[in-house]
Amino acid sequence: MAGIIRLYRRATAAVLLCVGVLAVLVAAHVVWVRAAEDAYETRVAGQKTDDDGTDDKAKAEAEATKRYERGNEHGRSGSTTVRIVRNSGAGGIVWRATARHRVKMRADDPLAEDLRSERVSLDDWIPFFFDFMSTGRHAPCAGSAFEPDADGGGVEQDGPNMSVYAVGESAASWRGAGTGCTTSLQVTVKDGELGKNAMYDQWTLTIDAPRYIAVGIDGGTVLRQTARRAELLLPARNGVTIHLRIAGSTETPERTNGVALASVLQNDKSTWREATALLVAVLAVTRFWVLPSLRSWAPPVTQVRWSAAAAVAGVLTAATLAYALETSSNAFGPRWVYGGNGMPLVAWWWVLLPFLVGVFLIRATTDRPPGTQDLLILALVPGIGPLVAVIVMMTAGSMVMPLMLVIASGAAAALLAWALLGGALGRAGKRWAATAVTGFWLLAVTLGPGTGLVDDLGTLADWTTVNGIVGACLGWGWPAVLWPVLISLGWGRRAYAHVLMAWVVLAAAPQLSDPPYYWYQQTQTSWAIGIYSTFAANRPLVALQTVVIVSALLFLSHHGRTRGEWPPHFRAVVVGLGIAAVATTVTQVGLSLFDDNLERRGRYLAVVVAAAGFAALLPPAAGKRAIRLHAVTPRAHTRRMHALLKDQTLAASRREFLSASQMALANGDLTARQWSARWRALGAQDRAPRHSAELRLAALGSSGGRDAWRNGRAAGILLTAVSLPWLLYTLPPLLSDSYSNGDLIGVWTYALRWLLYGFIYGYAYSWLRGGSPLGKAMCLLGVVLPAELFQLFYRDLAPGDFGILTLLTTGDCLAAFLVLGLYWEARLVRAAGLRWGQIRNFRSLSAVAVPATTVLVAVATALATAMVGVWVSPDTGPVSDVPNGQPSATAPQAPEP
Numbered sequence: 001m002a003g004i005i006r007l008y009r010r011a012t013a014a015v016l017l018c019v020g021v022l023a024v025l026v027a028a029h030v031v032w033v034r035a036a037e038d039a040y041e042t043r044v045a046g047q048k049t050d051d052d053g054t055d056d057k058a059k060a061e062a063e064a065t066k067r068y069e070r071g072n073e074h075g076r077s078g079s080t081t082v083r084i085v086r087n088s089g090a091g092g093i094v095w096r097a098t099a100r101h102r103v104k105m106r107a108d109d110p111l112a113e114d115l116r117s118e119r120v121s122l123d124d125w126i127p128f129f130f131d132f133m134s135t136g137r138h139a140p141c142a143g144s145a146f147e148p149d150a151d152g153g154g155v156e157q158d159g160p161n162m163s164v165y166a167v168g169e170s171a172a173s174w175r176g177a178g179t180g181c182t183t184s185l186q187v188t189v190k191d192g193e194l195g196k197n198a199m200y201d202q203w204t205l206t207i208d209a210p211r212y213i214a215v216g217i218d219g220g221t222v223l224r225q226t227a228r229r230a231e232l233l234l235p236a237r238n239g240v241t242i243h244l245r246i247a248g249s250t251e252t253p254e255r256t257n258g259v260a261l262a263s264v265l266q267n268d269k270s271t272w273r274e275a276t277a278l279l280v281a282v283l284a285v286t287r288f289w290v291l292p293s294l295r296s297w298a299p300p301v302t303q304v305r306w307s308a309a310a311a312v313a314g315v316l317t318a319a320t321l322a323y324a325l326e327t328s329s330n331a332f333g334p335r336w337v338y339g340g341n342g343m344p345l346v347a348w349w350w351v352l353l354p355f356l357v358g359v360f361l362i363r364a365t366t367d368r369p370p371g372t373q374d375l376l377i378l379a380l381v382p383g384i385g386p387l388v389a390v391i392v393m394m395t396a397g398s399m400v401m402p403l404m405l406v407i408a409s410g411a412a413a414a415l416l417a418w419a420l421l422g423g424a425l426g427r428a429g430k431r432w433a434a435t436a437v438t439g440f441w442l443l444a445v446t447l448g449p450g451t452g453l454v455d456d457l458g459t460l461a462d463w464t465t466v467n468g469i470v471g472a473c474l475g476w477g478w479p480a481v482l483w484p485v486l487i488s489l490g491w492g493r494r495a496y497a498h499v500l501m502a503w504v505v506l507a508a509a510p511q512l513s514d515p516p517y518y519w520y521q522q523t524q525t526s527w528a529i530g531i532y533s534t535f536a537a538n539r540p541l542v543a544l545q546t547v548v549i550v551s552a553l554l555f556l557s558h559h560g561r562t563r564g565e566w567p568p569h570f571r572a573v574v575v576g577l578g579i580a581a582v583a584t585t586v587t588q589v590g591l592s593l594f595d596d597n598l599e600r601r602g603r604y605l606a607v608v609v610a611a612a613g614f615a616a617l618l619p620p621a622a623g624k625r626a627i628r629l630h631a632v633t634p635r636a637h638t639r640r641m642h643a644l645l646k647d648q649t650l651a652a653s654r655r656e657f658l659s660a661s662q663m664a665l666a667n668g669d670l671t672a673r674q675w676s677a678r679w680r681a682l683g684a685q686d687r688a689p690r691h692s693a694e695l696r697l698a699a700l701g702s703s704g705g706r707d708a709w710r711n712g713r714a715a716g717i718l719l720t721a722v723s724l725p726w727l728l729y730t731l732p733p734l735l736s737d738s739y740s741n742g743d744l745i746g747v748w749t750y751a752l753r754w755l756l757y758g759f760i761y762g763y764a765y766s767w768l769r770g771g772s773p774l775g776k777a778m779c780l781l782g783v784v785l786p787a788e789l790f791q792l793f794y795r796d797l798a799p800g801d802f803g804i805l806t807l808l809t810t811g812d813c814l815a816a817f818l819v820l821g822l823y824w825e826a827r828l829v830r831a832a833g834l835r836w837g838q839i840r841n842f843r844s845l846s847a848v849a850v851p852a853t854t855v856l857v858a859v860a861t862a863l864a865t866a867m868v869g870v871w872v873s874p875d876t877g878p879v880s881d882v883p884n885g886q887p888s889a890t891a892p893q894a895p896e897p
Helices: 002-050 056-068 110-116 257-267 271-297 300-325 343-366 372-384 387-395 400-421 426-431 433-447 461-474 482-488 494-513 533-559 570-589 601-617 620-630 634-667 672-681 689-700 708-722 724-736 741-751 753-763 773-790 799-831 845-871
Strands: 077-089 092-105 128-134 147-157 164-175 181-189 202-208 213-218 221-225 229-233 239-246 517-521 527-531
Touching (some): 002 400, 002 433, 092 110, 110 147, 110 164, 271 300, 271 343, 271 570, 271 601, 300 343, 300 533, 343 372, 343 433, 343 461, 343 482, 343 527, 343 533, 372 433, 372 482, 372 494, 387 461, 400 433, 426 433, 461 494, 482 494, 482 533, 494 533, 533 570, 533 708, 570 601, 570 741, 570 753, 601 773, 634 672, 634 689, 634 799, 689 799, 708 753, 708 799, 724 741, 724 799, 753 773, 753 799
Parallel strands (some): 077 202
Antiparallel strands (some): 077 092, 092 164, 128 181, 181 239, 202 229, 213 239, 517 527
């Protein structure tokens, strides 16, 4: 009974502490944002006082308008022709609309004089606003505003008294093109710009679209209309809406089931499905990698606690990502909270989660909670660096609120330490008091000063630099995870310099070059401040991926250079390395809002496949046998390979004896007793098929007497060399789209993917599923190929491009892993001093089939690529207008008598 009461008290104390901590964190965020708002308004008011109150540009525009509109009739008219084209390529479908404006004026028109002298721009005097707006269910054709083209304009005049023509161009482009996608061209006429005594007498709008866009018009006076072209006169007021329905290939009667399936796999836009795919990916990584790793590393006494903590961490990661990316709106909670929906993700994804990972690694490698030095390494930079914003705000005149916030947060941290050290949570609370207080302080600083300063309107230029410093300090978390890894590997003081270098490259440089903060006014009484949600989600990705890959390789290198030994917790590290290799596809493009048209669903599903596939590729039940095979010495490997050669030789001799002895038995040259004696001499009685299979596994399933690091290095280099043509085909477009240091790191990590696949094959060879080198390579292919193919889904690729990429990816993966399996078989045979042909008889049809298949696959892929490109690709050329005098394609034909 006393134990139950004690447990109840501790549970109550834990709940009260959590509620108190949450209340303090919300209060810290609200106080900071209100102080930042006050500083912003003070600065804006000071700028208005220093300004003379005149707006020269607005005044000049008003005077020019009066001069241009003088008189009743100007003889000034204009026209705009909008041409819409569709471009498709490896990057997906892109729509481009080009608007060409043409204004006719008299020779003495003041507007013509100003346009010729470039005192004004024609784009500023277009009498309407226009842009494309999506009206589809899932916004697959996200709209785009027209942007002027500086090189597409000019003034034309044939003679001194001839009319003057001013020409200008603007363009808009957008991704997307799902079948059935609906968008509209919104044209809003400016007040007083068209009509009698206005800027222009009239304005004609013409829209010209490809054959697969149907046009519908709402508003204006239609002058001409065909199936794909319309010309109308803009009204003096209101505006015009032109509806465009992208029918894609649905109008092509030759459409096949394959094209329909490709269209579904590319253009099935769905916000909730993309969100579900991301959540499933996070939970799959938690289920198949994080939880088994914790059970492997955590002490037996606390395995349940650590597993529960890992499950909660996985759910929190999925929840904060989903909340930050579910919408482009920045409102967070009630208006008095003033928050942005990216800040909860920053607090967890940037700061607290890497801190907890570092704490666990220290506990797992040292069997104790983190000490003072460990906590300083993990938390000093993100815990102290953001206070720079407090100093800057205090120097700007806001003395009370920032200082009180820091004092109150420190008092709350002291109160939490007092409660834990006083036994509120028992002995565990006392042991982990310093860690808990450090985590609380990190959250308070992140949600307070870490929210940033106001710099949206450029009111104080140096505040942008301060925000960059704050963001760089908050990005310390994932690079600092290298600290416990390097210390456990015996790096000593060198670990400090390497952690600092990793932080500079992975976090500080990107944050300082492009501070991710914003200041946004939601309504008149509601503000949002902080880091935008996509920045909050994407900035740690490169650092997290790099830290995982580097830590895994350092760990495997340190413990894998002794022959016959694998490092402890080897399976967990290899599975994590495989997931990180596939996850480079997400890092390379980044996470996006769920209501954006740039879907990542296929890439998220690839991570799910990788998490489940690599966990199944190394079954825990096969661990003991794999360790025995890996520990085989070179002498034992040679003995087993020679035994396999003897077994295969006897089996081939028995087959020869069976075919040769038939005639001898029939002629009486060989008696039945002699035949039985010879058959037994060839080992037929004691050579069951199961024995041969086990002997083959023992000979071809071991590491060949070599250490794991050497095997992994050899396989990685080979697979990289084999996949080099594929990298040369896929890497240049990625490099052309990368601008920042973080993007380049993500791209080059993507280039290392095949190296990691090969390294996993060689390092973990004895543990992989399969009974032979070729079988193990095919099992690895069974994980890699689906992951590579899923990355091609939902990318707005045309059916022809999707078919080509699918065939190329499949052929490349199959050929690469076939070569890897055959090479590894030859490598094991040569390690025993034999020739490859002694084990694989190339005179046998079955032995030749595999190499021949490699060549056939490559040839078939090339031919199929050429055929699919011609057969499936839709015709994107425009269709000519219906000739005058003939009925429109959309008008019903009159029945003949």
